[in-house]
Amino acid sequence: xxxxxxxxxxxxxxxxxxxxxxxxxxxxxxxxxxxxxxxxxxxxxxxxxxxxxxxxxxxxxxxxxxxxxxxxxxxxxxxxxxxxxxxxxxxxxxxxxxxxxxxxxxxxxxxxxxxxxxxxxxxxxxxxxxxxxxxxxxxxxxxxxxxxxxxxxxxxxxxxxxxxxxxxxxxxxxxxxxxxxxxxxxxxxxxxxxxxxxxxxxxxxxxxxxxxxxxxxxxxxxxxxxxxxxxxxxxxxxxxxxxxxxxxxxxxxxxxxxxxxxxxxxxxxxxxxxxxxxxxxxx
Amino acid sequence: xxxxxxxxxxxxxxxxxxxxxxxxxxxxxxxxxxxxxxxxxxxxxxxxxxxxxxxxxxxxxxxxxxxxxxxxxxxxxxxxxxxxxxxxxxxxxxxxxxxxxxxxxxxxxxxxxxxxxxxxxxxxxxxxxxxxxxxxxxxxxxxxxxxxxxxxxxxxxxxxxxxxxxxxxxxxxxxxxxxxxxxxxxxxxxxxxxxxxxxxxxxxxxxxxxxxxxxxxxxxxxxxxxxxxxxxxxxxxxxxxxxxxxxxxxxxxxxxxxxxxxxxxxxxxxxxxxxxxxxxxxxxxxxxxxxxxxxxxxxxxxxxxxxxxxxxxxxxxxxxxxxxxxxxxxxxxxxxxxxxxxxxxxxxxxxxxxxxxxxxxxxxxxxxxxxxxxxxxxxxxxxxxxxx
Numbered sequence: 001x002x003x004x005x006x007x008x009x010x011x012x013x014x015x016x017x018x019x020x021x022x023x024x025x026x027x028x029x030x031x032x033x034x035x036x037x038x039x040x041x042x043x044x045x046x047x048x049x050x051x052x053x054x055x056x057x058x059x060x061x062x063x064x065x066x067x068x069x070x071x072x073x074x075x076x077x078x079x080x081x082x083x084x085x086x087x088x089x090x091x092x093x094x095x096x097x098x099x100x101x102x103x104x105x106x107x108x109x110x111x112x113x114x115x116x117x118x119x120x121x122x123x124x125x126x127x128x129x130x131x132x133x134x135x136x137x138x139x140x141x142x143x144x145x146x147x148x149x150x151x152x153x154x155x156x157x158x159x160x161x162x163x164x165x166x167x168x169x170x171x172x173x174x175x176x177x178x179x180x181x182x183x184x185x186x187x188x189x190x191x192x193x194x195x196x197x198x199x200x201x202x203x204x205x206x207x208x209x210x211x212x213x214x215x216x217x218x219x220x221x222x223x224x225x226x227x228x229x230x231x232x233x234x235x236x237x238x239x240x241x242x243x244x245x246x247x248x249x250x251x252x253x254x255x256x257x258x259x260x261x262x263x264x265x266x267x268x269x270x271x272x273x274x275x276x277x278x279x280x281x282x283x
Numbered sequence: 284x285x286x287x288x289x290x291x292x293x294x295x296x297x298x299x300x301x302x303x304x305x306x307x308x309x310x311x312x313x314x315x316x317x318x319x320x321x322x323x324x325x326x327x328x329x330x331x332x333x334x335x336x337x338x339x340x341x342x343x344x345x346x347x348x349x350x351x352x353x354x355x356x357x358x359x360x361x362x363x364x365x366x367x368x369x370x371x372x373x374x375x376x377x378x379x380x381x382x383x384x385x386x387x388x389x390x391x392x393x394x395x396x397x398x399x400x401x402x403x404x405x406x407x408x409x410x411x412x413x414x415x416x417x418x419x420x421x422x423x424x425x426x427x428x429x430x431x432x433x434x435x436x437x438x439x440x441x442x443x444x445x446x447x448x449x450x451x452x453x454x455x456x457x458x459x460x461x462x463x464x465x466x467x468x469x470x471x472x473x474x475x476x477x478x479x480x481x482x483x484x485x486x487x488x489x490x491x492x493x494x495x496x497x498x499x500x501x502x503x504x505x506x507x508x509x510x511x512x513x514x515x516x517x518x519x520x521x522x523x524x525x526x527x528x529x530x531x532x533x534x535x536x537x538x539x540x541x542x543x544x545x546x547x548x549x550x551x552x553x554x555x556x557x558x559x560x561x562x563x564x565x566x567x568x569x570x571x572x573x574x575x576x577x578x579x580x581x582x583x584x585x586x587x588x589x590x591x592x593x594x595x596x597x598x599x600x601x602x603x604x605x606x607x608x609x610x611x612x613x614x615x616x617x618x619x620x621x622x623x624x625x626x627x628x629x630x631x632x633x634x635x636x637x638x639x640x641x642x643x644x645x646x647x648x649x650x651x652x653x654x655x656x657x658x659x660x661x662x663x664x665x666x667x668x669x670x671x
Contacts, residue, residue, distance in 0.1 A: 140489040226490035228442050243444035245619035
């Protein structure tokens with residue numbers, strides 16, 4: 001490597017590093033400092049969080065919602081991935097339809113979902129056309145709103161899970177399926193004893209990646225139900241910043257969310273590494 | 284090119300940060316064109332949100348330099364903005380004073396000095412579906428009867444934000460209570476009344492804000508709610524006003540009727556680059572002619588009501604009727620904290636059925652729940668010197 005390419009390499013590392021420092025690390029440290037500042041160093045902002053029932057609701061929802069959303073995404077993503085990789089059944093129309101929700105801008109898909117689920121929306125209209133009663137899909141009272149948010153969130157990002165699982169499915173050697181067939185294994189047994197174990201690294205990867213993303217859920221909740229019906233930590237922090245004009249409390253809430261995401265990300269990364277290091281875990 | 288410009292007088296630019304939408308900014312630009320022509324200046328309109336404008340004012344005040352000559356601030360922010368704004372006492376001549384009501388000037392005044400000039404004042408009125416509600420309720424009793432007869436058709440803005448206070452405070456004032464007097468008989472009567480309405484309120488009241496409650500009214504899900512004048516413009520644009528929806532006065536309580544004053548005020552930042560020119564602009568704005576044009580050309584009826592007999596006079600009849608009943612929110616630095624305490628109390632009564640005495644008592648307590656600022660500024664100090 002000559003001197004010029006060494007400089008070039010250094011520049012390629014330095015420029016994004018400086019960008020990250022200026023745009024991510026410095027503001028994050030500023031936020032961390034602000035969260036502990038209340039006319040001097042203090043835990044007052046965190047104490048305010050602890051005493052606010054809405055914060056605890058947001059924290060709880062911030063656990064339930066990602067779990068529900070992730071479960072739906074994995075189930076639907078796996079189903080779609082299996083369908084699209086099944087031999088002789090691939091259809092360009094189905095592939096495009098499966099990927100489309102992820103390709104549509106988030107605000108558009110959320111607005112569509114809102115029009116579908118609002119009290120006089122298309123879903124209730126369809127139900128009533130069949131003689132059934134409409135439901136309060138987004139009502140702040142009851143738990144339907146939580147389910148609606150989880151379904152819409154899953155609908156939007158299932159394609160990314162599906163693509164990850166398709167990539168995983170395509171790495172499974174066909175010989176294994178042939179051997180299973182020769183041994184007389186049926187579809188379910190093949191799925192259970194061949195597909196699922198071989199797909200596990202991809203499932204774990206998708207769970208970690210989407211789990212981190214799901215913990216940071218924000219716009220889906222805000223557009224569908226408003227900040228109060230299904231509060232999560234990000235909307236809680238947003239509300240503290242904008243409505244309550246309490247920026248330091250907002251910073252404290254954001255730090256709690258960042259901590260939760262970091263812990264989950266570290267645990268997920270460790271799980272993936274441990275899985276990968278196990279004999280026979282990878283190809 | 285350069286030669287062509289040599290003979291022109293130097294063009295100074297006056298930068299005004301306004302909380303307007305792009306189409307409003309274009310109409311406002313046309314409105315100020317006569318000032319530009321008369322003063323040989325260019326007026327740059329910077330469209331921003333109120334929150335960002337307040338932040339910009341603070342930064343400009345701290346750094347002692349900046350490019351903003353005038354800023355528009357939400358009435359609820361005036362107390363916080365005061366330290367970054369210049370005193371404007373001399374601009375408010377008796378004729379200028381007569382353009383706006385006493386509460387409008389009260390909100391602009393801090394410690395006997397005027398720091399803000401009313402720009403586009405507004406207040407709430409009742410929006411009702413005239414087909415479903417041919418006789419809109421005029422008193423609390425009639426409103427309560429309507430709520431009981433039509434469960435879910437009355438809605439309040441009860442999301443955790445300032446709008447919840449605006450809706451509820453109309454009732455508190457109408458019963459003789461006040462921001463700084465939560466434990467008075469009036470405040471208690473108002474909260475008792477709100478609690479009696481709670482079971483029949485629209486379910487989504489817990490999350491309703493200005494726009495979402497208006498959409499519910501437009502869909503016909505809600506038949507009565509309280510909102511700002513923009514609601515009528517929205518309903519008109521949908522072909523619903525005056526055919527389906529109209530405005531009416533807010534139902535009167537035991538102490539009469541009342542409505543919260545809202546809207547934007549203009550201030551000159553302490554480090555504005557062209558303070559004299561900014562003052563000239565405000566002086567121009569505080570003429571009856573400019574106010575008449577604001578009413579006519581922009582539909583801002585803060586000073587001049589819609590012309591009698593005009594279409595707007597019918598559409599905004601409820602707002603015009605409330606003109607003499609506006610009440611200002613306190614222009615104190617700790618207003619957000621005061622508002623946060625009231626918000627919690629309102630939601631506790633409306634959504635969780637808590638006892639009014641208890642939640643109103645909590646407003647006074649020093650360290651109630653999430654209100655960090657409660658520790659910042661004790662209630663008594665926040666309300667010191669303010670009318671009860």
